[in-house]
Amino acid sequence: MTLFQGTGVTVRYGAVKALTDVDITLEPGVVHGVIGPNGAGKSTFIDALSGRTRMTSGTVLLEGEDITNRPVGWRRHHGVSRSFQRTSVFNSMTVRTQLEMVAWRNDEPDLDGLMATLGLEPVLDQVCNEIAYGTQRSVDLAMALIGSPRVVLLDEPCAGLVADESVRMLQHVRDLCKDRGVAALLVEHDVDGVFRTCDRITVLNLGTVLASGEPAEIRANPDVVRAYLGSAA
Amino acid sequence: MNAPTKTTGPTAPTSDTPVVSPGARRLGLSRGLALRGVVIAAVVLAAGMAVPYIVLDRFYISMLFDGLVLALLALSVGFLARHLGLISLGHTAFYGGAAYLVGISVTQWGWSPLMAALTGLVGGTVLALVMALLVVRSSGMGFLMLTLALGQALYQLSIQRVAIPYTGAFDGLQISFDADATFLGLSVAQMMNGALFWPVVWTALVLSALGLWLVGRSRFGTVLEGIRENEERMRFSGFNTYWPRVLAFTISGAVASVGGVLFALNAAYVSPDVLSFLKAGDALIAAIVGGLGVLLGPILGALLYIVAQSQFNQSGNLYLYTGLALILVLMFLPGGILGSISSIRKRLARRSAKENSP
Numbered sequence: 320m321t322l323f324q325g326t327g328v329t330v331r332y333g334a335v336k337a338l339t340d341v342d343i344t345l346e347p348g349v350v351h352g353v354i355g356p357n358g359a360g361k362s363t364f365i366d367a368l369s370g371r372t373r374m375t376s377g378t379v380l381l382e383g384e385d386i387t388n389r390p391v392g393w394r395r396h397h398g399v400s401r402s403f404q405r406t407s408v409f410n411s412m413t414v415r416t417q418l419e420m421v422a423w424r425n426d427e428p429d430l431d432g433l434m435a436t437l438g439l440e441p442v443l444d445q446v447c448n449e450i451a452y453g454t455q456r457s458v459d460l461a462m463a464l465i466g467s468p469r470v471v472l473l474d475e476p477c478a479g480l481v482a483d484e485s486v487r488m489l490q491h492v493r494d495l496c497k498d499r500g501v502a503a504l505l506v507e508h509d510v511d512g513v514f515r516t517c518d519r520i521t522v523l524n525l526g527t528v529l530a531s532g533e534p535a536e537i538r539a540n541p542d543v544v545r546a547y548l549g550s551a552a
Numbered sequence: 553m554n555a556p557t558k559t560t561g562p563t564a565p566t567s568d569t570p571v572v573s574p575g576a577r578r579l580g581l582s583r584g585l586a587l588r589g590v591v592i593a594a595v596v597l598a599a600g601m602a603v604p605y606i607v608l609d610r611f612y613i614s615m616l617f618d619g620l621v622l623a624l625l626a627l628s629v630g631f632l633a634r635h636l637g638l639i640s641l642g643h644t645a646f647y648g649g650a651a652y653l654v655g656i657s658v659t660q661w662g663w664s665p666l667m668a669a670l671t672g673l674v675g676g677t678v679l680a681l682v683m684a685l686l687v688v689r690s691s692g693m694g695f696l697m698l699t700l701a702l703g704q705a706l707y708q709l710s711i712q713r714v715a716i717p718y719t720g721a722f723d724g725l726q727i728s729f730d731a732d733a734t735f736l737g738l739s740v741a742q743m744m745n746g747a748l749f750w751p752v753v754w755t756a757l758v759l760s761a762l763g764l765w766l767v768g769r770s771r772f773g774t775v776l777e778g779i780r781e782n783e784e785r786m787r788f789s790g791f792n793t794y795w796p797r798v799l800a801f802t803i804s805g806a807v808a809s810v811g812g813v814l815f816a817l818n819a820a821y822v823s824p825d826v827l828s829f830l831k832a833g834d835a836l837i838a839a840i841v842g843g844l845g846v847l848l849g850p851i852l853g854a855l856l857y858i859v860a861q862s863q864f865n866q867s868g869n870l871y872l873y874t875g876l877a878l879i880l881v882l883m884f885l886p887g888g889i890l891g892s893i894s895s896i897r898k899r900l901a902r903r904s905a906k907e908n909s910p
Binding site: 369371390391392395396400401403407408409410411412416417419420421423424425462465466 | 579771774775777778781782784785787788789790791792
């Protein structure tokens with residue numbers, strides 16, 4: 320059975336169609352990338368799947384169970400977690416306090432290991448708004464990974480990071496996904512990063528699926544090249 | 553690379569102690585910390601009992617007594633501000649509501665002072681719970697207006713014609729206890745004497761402060777902090793963010809109710825003033841002057857406020873001077889008195905830490 324599935328995901332804001340009939344399936348240990356030009360509906364897609372935005376129509380299934388109308392807290396407890404494009408941390412708390420707080424709620428057996436993997440040990444006792452932006456992004460990611468969720472929806476984890484930070488972040492995502500057998504959805508602006516990191520890729524354009532498949536197929540797809548990749552590919 | 557651990561405050565570990573101890577979970581209240589808090593509270597409680605023996609003047613002791621009652625109200629407002637980041641102008645509803653309940657249950661139903669006190673406390677708390685269910689989802693200005701509306705609604709209710717038999721409207725409600733009634737061993741006359749009633753109010757204040765401190769330091773307090781900081785992330789981290797806020801609001805309302813009950817027992821008279829906008833303002837100003845960000849700030853603020861009011865009042869320009877004093881505090885001590893002291897201390901500690909490390 321498919322672990323996590325979104326079918327016919329449609330989001331309309333009044334007359335504006337942000338997403339039309341988008342399908343996706345996520346499998347354990349597979350990093351699934353979503354790319355597309357600005358305004359393609361990438362962030363709306365992750366908001367719809369995670370329950371942050373109400374879908375106009377469509378369903379979200381977790382192991383075949385319809386969770387479309389479940390509140391976000393319920394989803395988190397049942398293994399669907401997400402990170403945010405705009406860093407969403409607890410600014411006035413220390414890194415340690417906020418991670419322990421989330422770990423306490425989500426039964427994380429190896430918080431120290433997770434913090435070590437993401438290189439957060441040196442900043443544990445610092446208040447979050449006093450640490451570097453790139454480190455804050457790691458805290459954001461750590462919070463999404465606490466409690467070993469089965470499905471992780473990552474909304475541009477590299478937004479605002481410099482090139483080598485970006486590379487490291489995507490490496491973390493891939494390693495953690497493989498080690499923990501997580502099904503990951505990775506929405507990302509950095510096209511090269513996505514091709515390097517993901518096992519499958521879906522390309523969105525104007526709120527619809529332009530193409531979906533292995534990185535090599537996507538790179539060779541004439542529609543994708545014309546609409547999006549251009550000469551860069 | 554072996555970077556030294558950056559010390560961020562006086563309590564941060566020295567660079568010799570390992571930062572990460574495997575398996576250690578420091579979240580919430582450790583037994584040692586709780587015990588220390590309880591011991592300190594017990595010492596303060598005992599020390600405060602001496603005040604009526606030191607301040608012998610009846611005028612001054614009753615002034616300090618009023619300060620303690622206002623402190624309970626300011627404490628409850630400060631708790632909400634600190635843990636939920638919400639400013640309430642409606643806590644007079646729980647304070648005044650509880651006071652009226654005491655009066656009504658004595659005069660209408662002929663209950664004993666103790667029963668009346670419990671009724672006031674429970675009634676005020678239940679009112680806070682009902683209110684909480686409705687308002688905690690709102691934030692900032694919306695919350696301010698909703699709580700103000702509740703306070704004003706109750707005020708208007710108390711002066712309605714139909715309420716006159718119960719509240720006496722603007723004439724107020726004289727609470728005539730039975731001549732032989734007692735409250736915790738105190739006779740009615742003793743209850744109305746600030747010096748003799750002092751131990752009861754002092755105990756209530758210290759226990760309330762201790763209770764709120766324990767709540768703030770517990771895991772529940774951390775969850776409240778998380779909700780205040782980033783409610784959405786809390787929900788996406790699997791936390792319910794509604795019920796903790798309801799509970800915090802209710803706890804705060806309960807503390808305000810304690811203040812109202814003790815006020816009514818001591819004054820034996822309740823007027824619509826206890827529900828008025830001015831009363832809410834008194835508590836808020838006191839809390840801000842003392843420091844909203846520090847547990848004890850509102851208590852200090854309330855005592856100062858009462859003393860200052862009696863001084864300002866002698867000139868007949870009470871609110872002029874109150875306003876000036878408030879402006880001065882907000883300009884020069886933006887975190888309130890205690891808040892500013894603690895931030896200066898932190899800054900000094902950081903500077904000395906920087907100087908010590910090469």
